[in-house]
């Protein structure tokens with residue numbers, strides 16, 4: 001019981017940690033999202049078409 005609980009907790013934490021962030025609005029995004037852009041060899045994910053368009057217009061504004 002306790003083991004299962006810990007396991008689930010770890011899985012959630014891990015997933016939360018590896019989830020990419022939408023740099024435009026700061027939301028966590030699922031990695032299988034079709035809304036993504038490649039920029040300088042890195043892939044960036046977005047929550048919506050609007051955020052992706054915004055990023056594509058001026059990627060350097062969002063990359064630090």
Ligand SMILES: [Zn+2]
Pocket residue numbers: 022024025026027046047048051
């Ligand atoms: Zn967004």
